[in-house]
Amino acid sequence: MTKEEFQAALVKYAATIEKIRQSAHELHRSVNQLYGKNLPYSYHLDKVVDEVREFGHEVCASEEDVVPMIFGGYYHDSIEDARLTYNDVMKVARQFMNDKQALMATEIVYALTNDKGRNREERAGEKYYEGIRTTPYAPFTKLCDRVANITFSCSATDEGNKHMKEVYKKEVPHFLAAINPHSDDPRFGVPMDLVIKISEQIINDMEREEWLNGLG
Secondary structure: OOHHHHHHHHHHOHHHHHHHHHHHHHHHHHOOOEEOOOEEOHHHHHHHHHHHHHHHHHOOOOHHHHHHHHHHHHHOOHHHHOOOOHHHHHHHHOOOOOHHHHHHHHHHHHHOOOOOOOOHHHHOOHHHHHHHHOOOOHHHHHHHHHHHHHHHHOOOOOHHHHHHHHHHHHHHHHHHHHHOOOOOOHHHOOOHHHHHHHHHHHOOHHHHHHHHHOOO
């Protein structure tokens, strides 16, 4: 889709998107989930969807995929953090979409749900990334999630933010390689504009060109 077409679709489905947003906010509020030290988790969800809104045209294949993409952004942590099951997510998605769209939206959420593991590496292992690479719009949604987290980690100076900034910086080359299926299907795309946005935040000017060249 063109950027103009994607933005027009966002306007067309604005009422449905707002209902999805409110539903996701309420879900995470109901389990008392916070983001950072004291922000409501809705802060993170909104930031992820901000990236979907800005860059979604680069991967969206058709107008009917717009609402599932937005739903995936708002609900991407609902299984992992808010105690929903796959079937729970499907049931919610069907409130806003037809069955085909609801399946696409639920598959995005499922793909972004970490595996069981004792540490960060085990929770996001090869099986996890394979699921992302083989699910339409999951690579893009995961990248939007990572951009939102990196932006937040760079926005404050407490020790937690500093630590996560370094974790993300160390992970980024492997992360980008792991989510990218190098497919000609736009639904599996990893927009370079978002990759550059990451690099501008966590890599200094002297390192950036070499770093980006190494992504090939």
